[in-house]
Amino acid sequence: MVQGNVFYKIYCFYRDGFRSMTLGRTLWAVILLKLFIMFAVLRLFFFPDVLGDLTPEERSDYVLEQLTSKP
Amino acid sequence: MMLSTADWMSVVDWSRAQFAMTAIYHWLFVPLTLGLGFIVAIMETIYYTTKDEFWKRTTKFWMKLFGVNFAIGVATGIILEFEFGTNWSNYSHFVGDIFGAPLAIEGIMAFFLESTFIAVMFFGWNKVSKGFHLTATWLTAVGASLSALWILVANAWMQYPVGMTFNVETARNEMTSFWEVLFSPVAMNKFFHTVTSSYMLAAVFVVGISAWFLLKGREQLMARRSMMVASIFGLVFALVAAATGDGSGVQIARTQPMKLAAMEALYHGQKGAPLTVISVLKPEKERMTQEKAGWMNIEIPRMLSLMSYRDGDAYVAGINDLVEGNPERGLLSVEEKIERGRVAIGELARYRQAKQGNDREVMREVLAKFDPKSSEGKTFHKEYFRYFGYGYLSSPEEVIPNVPLVYYSFRVMVGAGVFFILSFLFTLWLLKKQQIETRRWWLWVLLWSIPLAYVASQAGWIVAEVGRQPWTIQDLLPTVAAVSRIDSASVVVTFFLFVVLFTTLLIAEIMIMRRQVKIGPEPLLSDPEQSNDKTNRDE
Structure with missing residues (x-):
């Protein structure tokens, strides 16, 4: 890649930034661990999208039924 | 999923607690x-x-x-x-x-x-x-x-x-x-x-x-x-x-x-309502029936009316007025709102049934009621649909x-x-x-x-x-x-x-x-x- 290329400069900017981190390494570790727990554990196993598998029409029918019937 | 009323209330309470905590x-x-x-x-x-x-x-x-x-x-x-x-x-x-x-x-x-x-x-x-x-x-x-x-x-x-x-x-x-x-x-x-x-x-x-x-x-x-x-x-x-x-x-x-009445623990609406700086609230039954909701009230006269309506003599509705209604002030009772909400929900249920039975005439009739552009729709919205949520409540309280x-x-x-x-x-x-x-x-x-x-x-x-x-x-x-x-x-x-x-x-x-x-x-x-x-x- 040509060194004067703007994309290369942006790449170097981020690369050097990440390399020179000190406290940032700890913070990134916290962020990644948190995102892993949230998306790979909580989202996957505990938070199914209740209406996610339905088509828009089925979803409307389902909610209409919910709104017009007692539990 | 079939849930008993107790199960449902439990889901409501835990879901609320979870959302609040998050x-x-x-x-x-x-x-x-x-x-x-x-x-x-x-x-x-x-x-x-x-x-x-x-x-x-x-x-x-x-x-x-x-x-x-x-x-x-x-x-x-x-x-x-x-x-x-x-x-x-x-x-x-x-x-x-x-x-x-x-x-x-x-x-x-x-x-x-x-x-x-x-x-x-x-x-x-x-x-x-x-x-x-x-x-x-x-x-x-x-x-x-x-x-x-x-x-x-x-x-x-x-x-x-x-x-x-x-x-x-x-x-x-x-x-x-x-x-x-x-x-x-x-x-x-x-x-x-x-x-x-x-x-x-x-x-x-x-x-x-x-x-x-x-x-x-x-x-x-x-x-x-x-x-x-x-x-x-x-x-x-x-x-x-x-x-x-x-x-x-x-x-x-x-x-x-x-919300305003709860913020002020104002149970009885009044003109020129004072702002309570601080007081110790009485138990619920006493708050609802007695003139003052708290003990040791420090109040600023007329300030609540002034702050709420920019008029020191304005009427501020209390919790009891809002629940029981106050015709003099144009306030409907919650009981009445529940009835109207149920009418709106009933129309929605009628639409659903008509849809299932492919009854197009009834579907059109209900759709017209929910159409905000038609005069019928405007009236239905003003009289019933605006109270839609009240129809789900079991009691005014x-x-x-x-x-x-x-x-x-x-x-x-x-x-x-x-x-x-x-x-x-x-x-x-x-x-x-x-x-x-x-x-x-x-x-x-x-x-x-x-x-x-x-x-x-x-x-x-x-x-x-x-x-x-x-x-x-x-x-x-x-x-x-x-x-x-x-x-x-x-x-x-x-x-x-x-x-x-x-x-x-x-x-x-x-x-x-x-x-x-x-x-x-x-x-x-x-x-x-x-x-x-x-x-x-x-x-």
């Missing part, structure tokens, strides 16, 4: 990010204009604390979106694109903000020019507040639903005016009140940490100057927060009178929120706000007199004001959210109809998982933050020319 923890991180971003930007602006290395060092120190708070808090709000899809699926569908659009804008803005400007803020000190770096710092601060705007617009719509129509065929609300949603008076007041009170919290944080440095006899110059910047910043925005809070009171009186919680939370919020205004003024006076370091007791007060600011901030949300119970969407959808019919056991499990996750994050934040404060700012370079730092050079 929102409370999320809000522990957000206000500091909103305010500290601007304080850091102001400090960097001073560095930019004075070229004094001291200010660069000071900026970098507070920026480091901003980074810790941002990193620990980022994405904690996403869990709220998980909860919408799982625990509140009826609500999520019912609100349609009105809630989705602002949240999508917020998500896109947050992504660009986090991946670009914050990167320049932290990685750019040795890479970009002073001006570009300063611009990135300001854009980070402005972007964070704009990001909050969309969330608060979505929240305000739930408190005051405007700019939409209900589509019977899809069972969703559809946005008819984006600008009406964005610029609703409730949204604007909520946005400015929330962000300015967050700026005040950040100022209390900076002043408190600076007080700690003075107590330890370290970094005195940095502490004094940071205190000066934060006190001026905090004072300005505390006054704006007071003004916008007053504006919120006017909005609440018109759009959520029950369900519209009364937890009065003591709202009443005391309101006083904690306002009391702390007044204290912070006086605190900033006194701190500035001590700084001017060069006596701040000798008043050690005051430095301790400033340090311990930090948790008070967080308590006040959370109390504000309790007033806003508990005060509007039982509604997820004011008058249209109560929590009992908004919740998904899921097993309460799974909600209980995730509730405690979140308690563990968020408490761990909070402990991590406090530990990392404490360590970074103890380390203090980086040593000052004696010769900036020796540094390979573009931001040290003039452009």
Whole structure:
């Protein structure tokens, strides 16, 4: 890649930034661990999208039924 | 899924508890990010204009604390979106694109903000020019507040639903005016009140940490100057927060009178209603029947009427008026609203049955009633659909929120706000007199004001959210109809998982933050020319 290329400069900017981190390494570790727990554990196993598998029409029918019937 | 009424109430209660807990923890991180971003930007602006290395060092120190708070808090709000899809699926569908659009804008803005400007803020000190770096710092601060705007617009719509129509065929609300949603008076007041009170919290944080440095006899110059910047910043925005809070009171009186009555524990409506500064609330039965709801009342005559309606003689409705109705004042009873709500729900059920039986004539008939453009639709909306949510209530008393919680939370919020205004003024006076370091007791007060600011901030949300119970969407959808019919056991499990996750994050934040404060700012370079730092050079 040509060194004067703007994309290369942006790449170097981020690369050097990440390399020179000190406290940032700890913070990134916290962020990644948190995102892993949230998306790979909580989202996957505990938070199914209740209406996610339905088509828009089925979803409307389902909610209409919910709104017009007692539990 | 078939649930008994007891199971359903359990799902409602646990889902509410989980949402409240998640929102409370999320809000522990957000206000500091909103305010500290601007304080850091102001400090960097001073560095930019004075070229004094001291200010660069000071900026970098507070920026480091901003980074810790941002990193620990980022994405904690996403869990709220998980909860919408799982625990509140009826609500999520019912609100349609009105809630989705602002949240999508917020998500896109947050992504660009986090991946670009914050990167320049932290990685750019040795890479970009002073001006570009300063611009990135300001854009980070402005972007964070704009990001909050969309969330608060979505929240305000739930408190005051405007700019939409209900589509019977899809069972969703559809946005008819984006600008009406964005610029609703409730949204604007909520946005400015929330962000300015967050700026005040950040100022209390900076002043408190600076007080700690003075107590330890370290970094005195940095502490004094940071205190000066934060006190001026905090004072300005505390006054704006007071003004916008007053504006919120006017909005609440018109759009959520029950919340106002709960905030004041006003059971019997009256003309020229006084504002209760403080009192000890009586038990519920006595509050409802006796003239005064509390003991040891300290009141300001006519002030509640004046603040709510800008008229000292105006009538302010009490809880009893709102529940039982007051024909003289044009107030319908909740019993009547429940009946009307049930008519609207009945029409919806009729549409569903007609749809199942392919009875097109009945479908057309019902659709006409829900059409806001037709005269029949306008009448139906005014007489019945506006009370739609009441149809789900079992008894009129369900519209009364937890009065003591709202009443005391309101006083904690306002009391702390007044204290912070006086605190900033006194701190500035001590700084001017060069006596701040000798008043050690005051430095301790400033340090311990930090948790008070967080308590006040959370109390504000309790007033806003508990005060509007039982509604997820004011008058249209109560929590009992908004919740998904899921097993309460799974909600209980995730509730405690979140308690563990968020408490761990909070402990991590406090530990990392404490360590970074103890380390203090980086040593000052004696010769900036020796540094390979573009931001040290003039452009």
